[in-house]
Amino acid sequence: MDPILSSIVYFAIGMIFCALGYKVFDIITPFDLNKEIDEHNVAAGLAVAGIFIGVAIVVSAAMI
Secondary structure, eight states, X not given: OOHHHHHHHHHXXXXXXXXXXXXXXXXXXXXXXXXXXXXXXXXXXXXXHHHHHHHHHHHHHHHO
């Protein structure tokens, strides 16, 4: 497979899983993450950043 095409495919898969991870985390929390981030809640932003980093680590390890 062409390296550029495989990079694009892996990027798309990674973004899909990051979005799914965010949605799952948003569903299991008792508050609306989008609303909290819009209200400049730093703790909610850090939690979302942690979710993205965690999902990215797992997805990158699975792709190797």
